[in-house]
Amino acid sequence: MEIKSADNQNVKKWEKLRQKKYRDEYGLFIVQEKHLISEAISKGVLEHLLVREGCSNPFNKEAITVSDKVMKKLSSNVSLNDYIAICRIEKNELPQANSYILLENVQDPGNVGTIIRTAYSFGYDCVILSEECASLYNEKTIQASQGALFHIPVVTMNISEAIGKLHKMGVKIFATTLSSSHFISETKPFEKYGLLFGNEGQGLKEETVKLCDENIKIEMANFESLNVAVACGICAYYIKNNLK
Amino acid sequence: MEIKSADNQNVKKWEKLRQKKYRDEYGLFIVQEKHLISEAISKGVLEHLLVREGCSNPFNKEAITVSDKVMKKLSSNVSLNDYIAICRIEKNELPQANSYILLENVQDPGNVGTIIRTAYSFGYDCVILSEECASLYNEKTIQASQGALFHIPVVTMNISEAIGKLHKMGVKIFATTLSSSHFISETKPFEKYGLLFGNEGQGLKEETVKLCDENIKIEMANFESLNVAVACGICAYYIKNNLK
Structure with missing residues (x-):
């Protein structure tokens, strides 16, 4: 799959995940760094993996290729991310512990x-x-x-x-x-x-x-x-x- | 004293103090919060105190009244500062200590x-x-x-x-x-x-x-x-x- 336009409906939705209100509403959050994305994948909370066009996918997971424009809209870093993960919020119950x-x-x-x-x-x-x-x-x-x-x-x-x-x-x-x-x-x-x-x-x-x-x-x-x-x-x- | 124009030569110089290169060149740095400015004054490193027009001066030191435009140019905070101190860099020697x-x-x-x-x-x-x-x-x-x-x-x-x-x-x-x-x-x-x-x-x-x-x-x-x-x-x- 591929998303080129920054006006794509999903991109608009994901962009809102910067705000807590929308993270709560959609039950999703954004992860931006490669080693953090790997941890999110291990944890099993990955919903969508976005890979910037021209970059190889190191995660062994199906990815959506996105244009630089899309990546720019979703990145909070000054330099453009090569990868972004859209992840699922999992609610934890208070555990019995020490x-x-x-x-x-x-x-x-x-x-x-x-x-x-x-x-x-x-x-x-x-x-x-x-x-x-x-x-x-x-x-x-x-x-x-x-x-x-x-x-x-x-x-x-x-x-x-x-x-x-x-x-x-x-x-x-x-x-x-x-x-x-x-x-x-x-x-x-x-x-x-x-x-x-x-x-x-x-x-x-x-x-x-x-x-x-x-x-x-x-x-x-x-x-x-x-x-x-x-x-x-x-x-x-x-x-x-x-x-x- | 009063500075209204953001194009004032001193303002242009002070604005450069965000960069290390100019702090080193001029031997000056900026302090932006009220309680930190008080500490700088106690330390005796104050060179210029800038107070935004319309604000009272709580520091018992002579101040330069500056316009909102000038304050905006020198503030790194989102909200406008009421005070800014231009302070002198003092070089410390390595002390004999424990x-x-x-x-x-x-x-x-x-x-x-x-x-x-x-x-x-x-x-x-x-x-x-x-x-x-x-x-x-x-x-x-x-x-x-x-x-x-x-x-x-x-x-x-x-x-x-x-x-x-x-x-x-x-x-x-x-x-x-x-x-x-x-x-x-x-x-x-x-x-x-x-x-x-x-x-x-x-x-x-x-x-x-x-x-x-x-x-x-x-x-x-x-x-x-x-x-x-x-x-x-x-x-x-x-x-x-x-x-x-």
């Missing part, structure tokens, strides 16, 4: 993606995003996750509801906050736990902190200010590896 | 800025950037540093030369690399040390690793892949706080 990372209102897609990458690297079982977080299927989230979103279940849901459900499963929640908290190195481990991080500027909402079991913070010399993905990396590493 | 963070060819200005923020938060004494790193005075570096660049000396220099000088000061260098390395939790502390991190995709150059005293890595369950600013945060925290 370790979780929860994010409340983390706005930057780079931070959300980086945290998913960290969670997968340290063997966490699930990432939970509040509904106000940057979208999982935003191109910058996907890019920053380096494909980790295809390996670890990520669930988007109301954060209070998530904490309630986790409590019923016997999971203790650590809130990262500066007030009435103790240092992570003084923390005792739990068998099942979740680490909760808040918004880049405001941190966690007070009412959310109240739902949690312990407040923790990171020892710092100055500033009391870390990027949220860095703070998450330190807590995720330390609690996984040093509290056993 | 703890350093060194970066080789870290390309993303967000990563460089985030690492400077982390270094300052954990009380490191100096950050050293190789000449191929993203520029310290790139607007995204400044933004991600959250002003930390005004508090901690940052030196841009050849990385082999930096390691040589640090060795002469009795500073041991830890290279973060996956090959022939041991885990950070198995590392013994030194009185004076530097932590060295490499490029986002390629890591450290082999010849640079050879110059270092110890190779270290972070314990991971999967993937062996972390964002460089996250990896730096974990090592910087752990070595500063847990190896005493």
